[in-house]
Amino acid sequence: MTVSKIKLTMIGGFCLLVAFFCARDIIAKSGWPQVPAEITAVTVECLMESTQHRIVYKTVSSASIPCELVEAFKSVHADKEWTVKQKFTGTLRVGAGADAVEATMDLNKSGGREPQVGDKLVVVQNPAKATQVERAGMTGTRVM
Incomplete structure (x- = not known):
């Protein structure tokens, strides 16, 4: 061969x-049912990453910090060039009425708009564990 x-x-x-x-x-x-959900809180976190290439190896530095501290972080670590990505984590009210539960899920920007409190979306919910939810149509993506 x-x-x-x-x-x-x-x-x-x-x-x-x-x-x-x-x-x-x-x-x-x-078999997971689709359930309506509403965002009740959004947490924004900045993921910082710096890659430095050497002759034989490369060094990757990363940090996850509150977004309001990005400029201070960059000034303290000015020896590196940093890329910044925002990560949105939402607290959701899943379901309606007395059966509603609170769950957390990573959220994405839709277009250029950040997720906001009050936004409504459809999720799929694990019938065995009500707080385990994923966006409808997003199954299989966590493997990727």
Whole structure:
């Protein structure tokens, strides 16, 4: 076998493994009911990352801090160039009436708009554990 055939075989095996886990995740969550949810609180956190390339290796530094401290953090660590990404975590009221529960979930910007308190969305809820929720249509993405 040549080196290129070995590489192709390894890439194909990896793709099959990812497909297997995605399919398993989708099948496991196919029975989860869709439930309306409302965002009751949003927490914003900034993920800082700096990558420095050396001759033989690279160094990756990362930190997760409140967004209001980003400029102070950059000034203290001015020897590195930092990239900043915002992470939104939401507290949700899932369901309606007496059956409603509170759950947390990572939220994404929709377009250029940040998630806000009062936004309504549809989630899928684990019937065995009511606080375990994921966005509807997002099953299989955690494997990716």
